[in-house]
Amino acid sequence: MNNIASILILAFLALTFLQSGYEKIFYWNDNVTWLKEHFSKTILRNHVPLALAHLLIVELISGILCVVGGIQLFTNNGREFGLYGAIFSCISLLMMLFGQRLAKDYDGARTIVIYFIPAVMAVYWLN
Template identity: 85%
Template structure:
């Protein structure tokens, strides 16, 4: 197992984004309702459902690419899918960070940074 740390990071990212995507799909109305209130004083106040849909698509892409990346690392040591999964993960997290900063939710933004660090590590190790 030459790629143990990288595989663990990809599993972490896959779990994070597939679970988040699951929550958005099955609790869509609750998420939209909460986020409309969260962004009520920002320029995103009228764009919440569309922004959430875009984030959902990117999260699912991230999670799926990370899963395929783990399989690829285990079978032939290929890095392409995991690399793109990590890149998409970083993009998702930057989108969320932007939203939290826009809403002036600095504690939420700080939490996103905690997820961003392993995502960047995965990009670095897979590059």
């Protein structure tokens, strides 16, 4: 039980990114439509589906690594998969932050920071 805080943060990140990936997969067209409008005045306006696909891949990698990392941490105190899950989570959040800043959606960017803090904590604790 020494790793309970790390396991809880990995569970939080896994739920966040697997659920987000699920929504992107099953509501792809709705997401692309909304994001095309959101990024209509940015350099991403013609690249929304490609950018969304890249984000989806990184989110799924993040979520899967966090699940495996939580299991590994619980069963044998291994930290490798959890650390990589936390790092990929940070990368995913930085990708989203970049997009929100490009779109000048500062409230959206501020919200991403709330998720970024525990992700960085996980990187620190699992490193």
